[in-house]
Amino acid sequence: MYSYQLTGLDHRLFEPLFELPDEALARIGAQRRTATEADAYPCRISLEDAALGDELLLLPFEHQPADSPYRASGPIFVRRGVKQRTMVVAEAPSYVGKRLISVRAYDAAHMIVDAAVCEGTQVGTEIERCFANQAVAYIHLHNAKRGCFSCRVDRKG
Template identity: 60%
Template sequence: MSFSFQLVGLDPTPFIPLFDLPDRQLAERSARRCIADASPGYPCRISLEDAQPGDELLLLPYLHQPAASPYRASGPIYVRRGAVQRQLPAGVVPGYVSSRLISYRAYDADHMIVDASVGEGIDAASEIVRLFSHDAVAYLHLHNARRGCYSCQAVRA
């Protein structure tokens, strides 16, 4: 049996007003403004692409697992000014994921981890399909394994 999936970028709406804040107010929110000086290196969680040198980004804490669960969690993410939420076709894994070591966390409907693994992003499609082959898995979170940052969500398509 084949399972299809879709990787989902974050909605940019809550981040847009943050770009207009002065650095002092960003710091009060534990956020920092930065300019990409290399690519890859600044993965935007909205566009699911690495920023290009010269792009303005915010590095900020993000509650990526907001559920009332023991796995409730937050971590740092980059978001790029002007980024548009990427709508990838089903089964597509962008270079943003395939070029990194990825940690996969499979959650059930109660937001409990029921499986997890780590592997090269080039194998992401097969690993996501494997994890979704378990009926209990409702969704996945992908993390950049080396730094532990949230990357994106995978949903059944």
Template identity: 55%
Template sequence: MAPFRLSGLDPTPFAPLFALPDAELARRNMVRMFADSDSGYPCRVSLEDAAIGDELLLLPFEHLPEASPYRSSGPVFVRRHAKQRVLAPGEVPPYVTRRMISLRVYDTTHRMIDAHVLEGPEVAACMTQAFAHPHAAYMHLHNARRGCFSCRVDRAS
């Protein structure tokens, strides 16, 4: 069994945001968008690219909220009615393999202990190798070109 599992964000906190008017979204630094292509709008809940016409929100998301020098947030896309996706151990979706990825490895104190920038097809092997490090607790994937948070990677149980 592969030592890793990717998971999407919980959609619960995002669902009520879709009911807000665009002016209120703007006040919160969020934007409503509709996908105009089948790539370029990666949903962080479903871990797949939105289809043409899908409604999304582009919003700031604190992906590392813990007390750490690496505490950070960044932009994410979330599709309306997206279901949280938790992949099978070792599964890496096309959402990841089609992109250049920044892989960041954290320890239990939420400090970065390793990092790599690689093409999507190389991600699975790199995650497997990274979890061989005795202090690796979890990883974050980011889209390297735009810097957006992609998803969290945990050890498969």
């Protein structure tokens, strides 16, 4: 078994954005949202689905900033007032288990060396399978249906 840990995004990157007026958010491609249904707004900071009525931002985020052909950005939701979450070792957020997940394994040069799509309930097995390859330096999880970045996965131990 290969130990791993999932980490949310740093909340400090997004806190100032919540203070911007909607017009300023629009200039950076962001929108203010309110969670209107359960299990529909996975926050990339807290690694939890937003509760009904929570304020969020939907915005583009460069989740793969490395100088690589795989450099990428995509839409994410972040909630107001939450802090960065680091999961317990070998635990995935509950929202992952409710979704179809794309698992993308990168080497130290930020090149994809393995990838898979699986039900979220199987993501732990897929992460361990990828980390069995010693060339895998880290993994990104994405919500497969909409392609949104979910979180980063790092080896532990």
